Amino acid sequence: MEEIFTAWNIQNGGKRRAAIWLHINIVYKIWYWYTQAWWENNNMREEVVKRVAKARLRKSFMVLNKTLNNCFRCYLCPNKLYKNQQGLSCHASIVHYNYNIPTKHITPLPQEALDEFKNILIYTIQKQLKNNIKNIGLQSVKFPCLESLFVGVFGNYLTRYSPSRKWYQCIFKGENAVELVGQILERTNWSVRCYLYGQQTNVILFSSNSAINELKKNKCKKQKPIELCIEWEQYMIKDATNQISIAGYIMMHFFIEQIYFG
Numbered sequence: 001m002e003e004i005f006t007a008w009n010i011q012n013g014g015k016r017r018a019a020i021w022l023h024i025n026i027v028y029k030i031w032y033w034y035t036q037a038w039w040e041n042n043n044m045r046e047e048v049v050k051r052v053a054k055a056r057l058r059k060s061f062m063v064l065n066k067t068l069n070n071c072f073r074c075y076l077c078p079n080k081l082y083k084n085q086q087g088l089s090c091h092a093s094i095v096h097y098n099y100n101i102p103t104k105h106i107t108p109l110p111q112e113a114l115d116e117f118k119n120i121l122i123y124t125i126q127k128q129l130k131n132n133i134k135n136i137g138l139q140s141v142k143f144p145c146l147e148s149l150f151v152g153v154f155g156n157y158l159t160r161y162s163p164s165r166k167w168y169q170c171i172f173k174g175e176n177a178v179e180l181v182g183q184i185l186e187r188t189n190w191s192v193r194c195y196l197y198g199q200q201t202n203v204i205l206f207s208s209n210s211a212i213n214e215l216k217k218n219k220c221k222k223q224k225p226i227e228l229c230i231e232w233e234q235y236m237i238k239d240a241t242n243q244i245s246i247a248g249y250i251m252m253h254f255f256i257e258q259i260y261f262g
């Protein structure tokens, strides 16, 4: 009897709760048939009881499945179920704020594909390094990207990975950050674009005085930290017929400054 109400033999918390719910439901129904037969002297035939029991059980399983499918589950703690995405995100940002191990189910790509992706990243950054004083400050770039490409290049440098949100984040900042990103992208001068007459535009990953003054001078009101933040996230569209469309995007945020060599 104790096992019916505790389901102690089931390890997974979510499944245990579901089993207890089912057990109690079934005990209640058996009790209902018993009292009905006792008080109304209405002896149901065995086949009828079996048929009714089967139908009731099927209905209970359907309700249970619907309830579990509507819950949001933490992939890192299988016992944790949340009613909505906000609850799950709140849990993940508190408990798994420094989790950074990428998913194992990603097919490794050939080195040629990774090298080509590195070139795309360098080109995208260089494109933002314009020779125009109006363009300095925070830059944000976003474009579709395979998860396998992102993990192939940045998998060892993740600051955070959220399996529930399907979101990765890498943050590069500080004195050695330019060098480290250069090693990852295999291009030393990835952060600099040179123009004629000693003019150049740079990515800033370290808040030196010159960088701060330059940003203040241009009335940059954004309070984002001086860093290169690279994220990958999966987006989903679900239409009225439950048709699902999925795409992954890479996002890059960084500050740029202009330097003149007279």
Ligand SMILES: [Zn+2]
Binding pocket: 074, 075, 076, 077, 080, 091, 092, 095, 096
């Ligand atoms: Zn968790």
